[in-house]
Amino acid sequence: MSARVLMVQGCTSDAGKSALVTALCRWARRRGLSVAPFKPQNMALNAAVTVDGGEIGRAQAVQAQACGLEPHTDFNPVLLKPSSDTGAQVIVHGQPVGNMDAVRYHGYKPRAFEAVLASHARLAARHDAVIVEGAGSPAEINLREHDIANMGYAEAVDCPVLLVADIDRGGVFAHLVGTLALLSDSERARVAGFVINRFRGDIALLQPGLDWLARHTGKPVLGVLPFLQGLHLEAEDGLPGAAASGAAGVPARLQVVVPALPRISNHTDLDALRAHPQVELHVVGPGRAPPPADLIVLPGSKAVRADLAWLRAQGWEPLIARHLRHGGKLLGICGGLQMLGRAVHDPLGIEGPAGSSAGLGWLALETTLEAGKQLRNARGRLQLPGADATVPVHGYEIHCGRSEGPALDRPLLRFDDGRDDGARCADGQVLGCYLHGLFDAPPALDALLRWAGLREVQPLDIHALREASIERLADAVEAHLDTAALSRLLGLEALCEA
Structure with a gap:
């Protein structure tokens, strides 16, 4: 039986895709699923070495931890490591294939997509579920041709998509409605619902906006995740702040x-x-x-x-x-x-x-x-x-x-x-x-x-802190998202009946 596939795409970079995929991986594992993470194409200078001797983005290594798996090159088949503002080292299935500028890589994408689909097929054959992270935003219309990171992948494997937006940035309804408007009809149809991330405050004050969003788009809001302070997860790329300090009074x-x-x-x-x-x-x-x-x-x-x-x-x-x-x-x-x-x-x-x-x-x-x-x-x-x-x-x-x-x-x-x-x-x-x-x-x-x-x-165990953060994320899914809808998307009822 082929795995159920669920993809998380974001309205913007840093909308919370990596954290949500990590959370869903651990939540699905708690439910008894054999689950694997997947990111078709990643651009990051933070990499992890895999059990099969390659390298992938560190975010996928954290997601593998959430699944109880060792990092593997199939979890991130295409990794781009920027070496300048216009060029990057291209890594396919964990090994470098060359340095390319943006134009050359655009022409290379069909070959890269072959690697993506090969990794997808292997994961789908080995696991009950594959939770997929998109890259950037699916609404980058200038990058739609040969897209392998967002809707191009979702269309090829025919999987549902959750669209996540960061309310802490402001403009969350514009992000969601605008992104949906820039998708094609078939892409829009595969969006199964919205997740709003990093909310602070009284949810009652947000509810009228959620109701309007559901009416206006015809898409359900699957939940609102709170702003979780103090998470210790490895950053995918950007430095997490110019400075950080130890605990006060120590x-x-x-x-x-x-x-x-x-x-x-x-x-x-x-x-x-x-x-x-x-x-x-x-x-x-x-x-x-x-x-x-x-x-x-x-x-x-x-x-x-x-x-x-x-x-x-x-x-x-x-x-x-x-x-x-x-x-x-x-x-x-x-x-x-x-x-x-x-x-x-x-x-x-x-x-x-x-x-x-x-x-x-x-x-x-x-x-x-x-x-x-x-x-x-x-x-x-x-x-x-x-x-x-x-x-x-x-x-x-x-x-x-x-x-x-x-x-x-x-x-x-x-x-x-x-x-x-x-x-x-x-x-x-x-x-x-x-x-x-x-x-x-x-x-x-x-x-x-x-x-x-x-x-x-004083002793500190960073691995234990990361594990505790993964557990907090999964707890947030359980408490704040529509887990019945998630269960249907991942086929949990069918697995339980089998």
């Missing part, structure tokens, strides 16, 4: 500063720091003066040489030197590790024009970007100076750089498969590694915060 806060690189990638590495009650995290954008810090973190980057030039133009190089002279700590992750070395070479033009750039020079290593991308999940032990060498760490690697140099003789990590990763300077003040998710294991987070200067560290 003593001995560690000041952590991160440059908001133009092509920052996998900034979900910072989630555990953002959530920690003893950490005040400052993500510093262009033109802003960084505050004094105990720790500076150089994050991942999709365009290391370009972001390194941006760092210099923004005055970070002398700032980092002054920070280190005053005893501050410095950590580079993936692209950040490469920046900390003496040079970054890109002879093939992997991330931009071919050439070389001088690094910041704080670690004795050089990096050469290569065509083949290294993708793996990894577990091991931290090798922090003066710390217990049995501290466990886990995460994933996504990089096309190969680093060499004497700094690697003092690795930061030793993996269970016998490999070493990263580097430490002689005095232990500067660290770097390729492993994303470095702060996710609670013992590793504790050890790294102690290294950075925090004496008594």
Whole structure:
């Protein structure tokens, strides 16, 4: 039997599609369904490594967690990783197929759609239900030709669609009615209902508008989800705010500063720091003066040489030197590790024009970007100076750089498969590694915060926080959406009768 398929599309970007799909996945799993997440095409610089050795958007990895599944490339068959304002690396079934500008990719879409439909068929054959997330808005009429991310997919597989809108932005009725008006007749017919997201206030004051919306469109409002504060879900792409602070009244806060690189990638590495009650995290954008810090973190980057030039133009190089002279700590992750070395070479033009750039020079290593991308999940032990060498760490690697140099003789990590990763300077003040998710294991987070200067560290488990957030989302579906209608859309009655 082929799976029931339900798609969530949004009136705008960031309307709540990812969160709603995550919520529906966990809700359906609670009802006993074997359910899988799916996003035909994603554009994101936050990626996860899959069990089959590819990469997908991190939002689909969170949705897989909601389903009780390991991330798989079929959950996100086409991933676009922007490398400039007009171009992106195109990844199909977890592997890069090339860099394309928007015009070239538009011509490539029919081939990409073949990959989308192949993944859809495999998931539909293996599961009771597939919950699908659209991308952006289905009302982008200039992108309708060869659409594979929204109604083009829904029409091809003949699935119903829920349309979600964010009331916190304002104009929610205009968003819903306007989106519906810009759809074709067949597309409009497959919209099974509306979900309004991020509502604050008295629902009685909203009810007249809901009644009007149902009368005017002939479509039911399946529910109004409240604005849920304090969710700990990995962001699909955009940075979740310029700065975040630890809990009020908590003593001995560690000041952590991160440059908001133009092509920052996998900034979900910072989630555990953002959530920690003893950490005040400052993500510093262009033109802003960084505050004094105990720790500076150089994050991942999709365009290391370009972001390194941006760092210099923004005055970070002398700032980092002054920070280190005053005893501050410095950590580079993936692209950040490469920046900390003496040079970054890109002879093939992997991330931009071919050439070389001088690094910041704080670690004795050089990096050469290569065509083949290294993708793996990894577990091991931290090798922090003066710390217990049995501290466990886990995460994933996504990089096309190969680093060499004497700094690697003092690795930061030793993996269970016998490999070493990263580097430490002689005095232990500067660290770097390729492993994303470095702060996710609670013992590793504790050890790294102690290294950075925090004496008594409160425990925090970011995975448990994410799991609790998924449960809150599913609870919200149960409390605020028309679960009888959702059950009909997913064929729960038929499954129960069988």
